[in-house]
Amino acid sequence: MDASTPPAIALERVVKFYKSVAAVDGITFRLSRGSITGLLGGNGAGKTTTIAMIMGLVTPTLGTVSVLGAQMPKERYRVLHRMNFESPYVGLPMRLTARQNLSVFAQLYGVVETRERVAKLAADLDLTEFLDRPTGKLSAGQKTRVSLAKALLNDPEVLLLDEPTASLDPDTADWVRERLEHYRHRHGATVLLASHNMTEVERLCERVIIMNKGRIEDDDTPQRLLERYGRETLEEVFLDVARGRGTHRKVAQ
Amino acid sequence: MNSSDVGVNFSLNRVSAMVRRYWYLLRSSWPRILDLIYWPTVQMLMWGFLQLYVMQNGGLFARASGVFIGAVLLWDILFRGQLGFSICFLEEMYAHNLGNLMMSPLRPVEFIAALMIMSIVRLSIGMIPVTLLAILFFGFNLWSLGLALAAFFLNLMLTSWSVGIFVAGLLLRNGMGAESLAWTIMFLFLPLTCVYYPVTVLPDFLQYVAWSLPPTYVFEGMRTLLIDHVFRANLMLEAFVFNIVLFAAASLAFLKLLQSARVHGSLLQEGE
Numbered sequence: 001m002d003a004s005t006p007p008a009i010a011l012e013r014v015v016k017f018y019k020s021v022a023a024v025d026g027i028t029f030r031l032s033r034g035s036i037t038g039l040l041g042g043n044g045a046g047k048t049t050t051i052a053m054i055m056g057l058v059t060p061t062l063g064t065v066s067v068l069g070a071q072m073p074k075e076r077y078r079v080l081h082r083m084n085f086e087s088p089y090v091g092l093p094m095r096l097t098a099r100q101n102l103s104v105f106a107q108l109y110g111v112v113e114t115r116e117r118v119a120k121l122a123a124d125l126d127l128t129e130f131l132d133r134p135t136g137k138l139s140a141g142q143k144t145r146v147s148l149a150k151a152l153l154n155d156p157e158v159l160l161l162d163e164p165t166a167s168l169d170p171d172t173a174d175w176v177r178e179r180l181e182h183y184r185h186r187h188g189a190t191v192l193l194a195s196h197n198m199t200e201v202e203r204l205c206e207r208v209i210i211m212n213k214g215r216i217e218d219d220d221t222p223q224r225l226l227e228r229y230g231r232e233t234l235e236e237v238f239l240d241v242a243r244g245r246g247t248h249r250k251v252a253q
Numbered sequence: 254m255n256s257s258d259v260g261v262n263f264s265l266n267r268v269s270a271m272v273r274r275y276w277y278l279l280r281s282s283w284p285r286i287l288d289l290i291y292w293p294t295v296q297m298l299m300w301g302f303l304q305l306y307v308m309q310n311g312g313l314f315a316r317a318s319g320v321f322i323g324a325v326l327l328w329d330i331l332f333r334g335q336l337g338f339s340i341c342f343l344e345e346m347y348a349h350n351l352g353n354l355m356m357s358p359l360r361p362v363e364f365i366a367a368l369m370i371m372s373i374v375r376l377s378i379g380m381i382p383v384t385l386l387a388i389l390f391f392g393f394n395l396w397s398l399g400l401a402l403a404a405f406f407l408n409l410m411l412t413s414w415s416v417g418i419f420v421a422g423l424l425l426r427n428g429m430g431a432e433s434l435a436w437t438i439m440f441l442f443l444p445l446t447c448v449y450y451p452v453t454v455l456p457d458f459l460q461y462v463a464w465s466l467p468p469t470y471v472f473e474g475m476r477t478l479l480i481d482h483v484f485r486a487n488l489m490l491e492a493f494v495f496n497i498v499l500f501a502a503a504s505l506a507f508l509k510l511l512q513s514a515r516v517h518g519s520l521l522q523e524g525e
Contacts, residue, residue: 052521055356059515081358091349095281107270108357
């Protein structure tokens, strides 16, 4: 990659205050293009606010956020058509069929040959048989697949995922992870994944950023984090950080 | 203000995507369609029969055939125009779909354009049958007002969109806590814009308020047309000027509220 190419996502000393509470407190990181990174942290750690600032939904109080070289939120319309996201907490209109929802979003993202694109994604994600059912009548797993199809409609270069497998059974969750890996390898997309599922992060991510109380507590590959904390699993590392034992254990090492 | 909210690259394609989205919703639900027709019909019938009764007593109303029905139909254009706009916006909040839209390349100005189109679509579904029923029941033909009706309609729609845009901004900033405003804000206009009585009925200080609201000119113009058979174009022009000011102010308020929502993180919270 050209050295002058801006990183896919870059946050520089970003602070976000809600009134007097710092939801994000001076975080800096850069994600190179084609990378897949996990954003870990307990409830209230600042993950959602961080992702929302990357999406341009929240304006940082201080610092800069850029995506594909565009400042967020000021220049977001330069890059929003090259990004997408998926979250079980953001719904799609329930009365519309999966096909109607996907075709509306395809049009919003300026996808050419909408019908063909929706059909291809439906085939890739095993959606075809329930494409004409109202979205509200689909199971949680089927809805997740529709949301994933929506997130992939525009072949995004940057894909933001907020707990993409929450509330899914292990089989469906595994299936979703497989599709995400497949998409990333095929398109060289940059993926930022916020999750509470440590197994998922260990399996998918080549880098893990751990947040706690709005700050970045650690940032490394899963393997090096395990070594540094002297733990067997990322879940144990996460618990060390969440319970304030992280520094102690790192020093002890 | 964030200049990108204004959006220089307006896309009709994205506007039509949003119109399609609302059309799919509307046609999927017969109660939604029934709701568009039900209340205007009830209102028109009630006021129509009241007018019949009053006309039988002669006097001014004997000459003013249709003044009540005309008022109620024009009021419904104003009220339902805003409601159609606001309900489409609320549908996105009910569906928790705002995040998807705000994260998509859809610009606020395109979103608003789609809501304006849908308010006309919904109004047409509701009002056209009611105007035909008014002919059938009371011999009052709103369409016979011709060019005057077009002027009334344009001015009432501009006001309804301005109020709708302002309410959408409040919903973005304050979440569903502002929902009740979407349903009730227009009722503030009911006494002040003198829908059913002339402006002179109001106390002097309220007359100043009334004349600062564009719909007042429309309702006064309608009465002049139906009672004196004179179309006062100057009233429509004055209403139009006030409407342009109102629309600009509402758009500015919307952009400020959207900017404030981004600062306060309100776009992440579609609930209370």
